[in-house]
Amino acid sequence: MSNEQIVNEVKRRRTFAIISHPDAGKTTLTEKLLLFSGAIQIAGSVKARKASRHATSDWMEIEKQRGISVASSVMQMEYRDCVINLLDTPGHQDFSEDTYRVLTAVDAALMVIDAANGVEPQTRRLLQVCRARNTPILTFVNKMDREVQEPLALMDEIERELGMGVVPFTWPVGMGKLFGGVLDLRKQQMRVFSSGEDRLSREGRDDDEIIEGLANPVLEARFGSAYEQAGGEVELVQEAAPPFDEAEFLAGRQTPMFFGSAINNFGVREVLDALVDLAPPPGPKAAIQRTVEPVEPKFSGVVFKIQANMDPAHRDRIAFLRVASGRFERGMRLKVARSGKELRPNTVVTFMSQRRELLDEAFAGDIIGIPNHGVLQLGDTLTEGEALQFTGLPFFAPEMFRSVEVADPLKTKQLRAGLTQLGEEGAIQVFRPVAGSVLLLGAVGQLQFEVVAHRLEHEYGVKARIQPARYNVARWVTCDDAKELQRFIDGNAHRVALDAVDAPCVLLEFAGELRAMQDNWPKIHFHALREHAGLVFQKQLEG
Helix, strand or coil: CCHHHHHHHHHHEEEEEEEECCCCCHHHHHHHHHHHHCCCCCCCCCCCCCCCCCCCCCCCHHHHHHCCCCCCEEEEEEECCEEEEEEECCCCHHHHHHHHHHHCCCCEEEEEEECCCCCCHHHHHHHHHHHHCCCCEEEEEECCCCCCCCHHHHHHHHHHHHCCEEEECEEEECCHHHCCEEEECCCCEEEECCCCCCCCCCCCCCCCCEEECCCCHHHHHHHHHHHHHHHHHHHHHHHHCCCCCHHHHHCCCEEEEEECEHHHCECHHHHHHHHHHHCCCCCCEEECCCEECCCCCCCEEEEEEEEECCCHHHCCEEEEEEEEECEEECCCCEEECCCCCEECCCCCEEEECCEEEECCEEECCCEEEEECCCCCCCCCEEECCCCCCECCCEEECCCEEEEEEECCHHHHHHHHHHHHHHHHCCCCEEEEECCCCCEEEEECCHHHHHHHHHHHHHHHCCCEEEEECCCCEEEEEECCCHHHHHHHHHHCHHHEEECCCCCEEEEECCHHHHHHHHHHCCCCEEECEEECCCCCCHHHHHC
């Protein structure tokens, strides 16, 4: 394939994540974006989770039981000659690590805000990650068919709480029972609201009524005071707010805002069009050695997620890889930079959540799945031979700890196998004490432990006893002097453990102990964040 063809394919890609606080309607919006793109014909029922239909992006048994997303899922679709890679992330803060890692694999984010609740805590945390990476953000204010906050108050809250300029692209006429639709400020027309279904018309289009012209007298006649109020608000916003600035948007300092109701299929088309029109194609990616451009002819990619047992019948493990450059071809020779091992993947897949299709080629921005049996780890870089290690994949020091033992001693082997796989995929952090045999689990939130216990039982056939541990503080440790590091580990063996990639970590009960340890071991570096390869493998790569 010529370089010009690669450039054209890269230009077609849009890769973004949907982020929000729990229950803002993120998974519902994901369904409707798939529906409008023609990727699915009928959306999963998000109202009646106990029914036979579930959201396309929720595939784990525990997700279907609880009605929440606990794992990030990946979906690819085509719309307006663009290839869109959509990543639906868990909204619950207990799974924020998975979400943070997913955000390293996207070029833009779609933020969903509940119009009744406004900016919520998890939204702030996720936005901090996006802002740190200068990720462009589009905002969808959801649930306008309910009694919600005034749009001007929501706009002010977003600007104040998130520290970014807001530019409305649509504006609501009324709310709740009086919600009449949205004014499209770019196309100078109104899309009239009607309660939607899970299907579109046979032609694959929405059948909403469109009224041309924002000053059309028909609007005032039909919508009365709600239209008058909306018109006054639009006039105020356009005078006070700066115009849309593409450079500010791409730098993550300005966000286009849209209003709608995802459950009713309303306002979704405008969001999908804006993603194609505004979201950037894949950009350069930083490696330790150099910056990699997406249009380079040689293939490279990074594993940002591992998922075990997507197909429980086959006990499989899928490595989700973001293509960073070049063209991937099925069966091509690839090198794992960390281990030097060679792969020739022939069963690489693309996703519609749990549904998979074999793929023959992929380009920068695409997310592909490589089935493997422990060869690939989170953060691994794959190339055609060049020694590269991409940076930026974070692992955070756990804030909660539990010890884990098997209820049936005969299943000790299954317990260790299950925890090893769940630890490698990042669902939980698993620590093996240097001195002692009881495994320790580390997590950001309590729900992670519940999910691990559920998955151990239902995916690995192991009932585990998960009990509180005495630790409250964890720090990864490194040292420029290998002998000094070993002396530290030997002298603190009773509170040092190894994680999934054998990186040493010291576990403590109190923050005061950490301060004392830092004073007593001045040559040892203590890290609250471990970036894959940054701490463990960098010197090996450079050597």
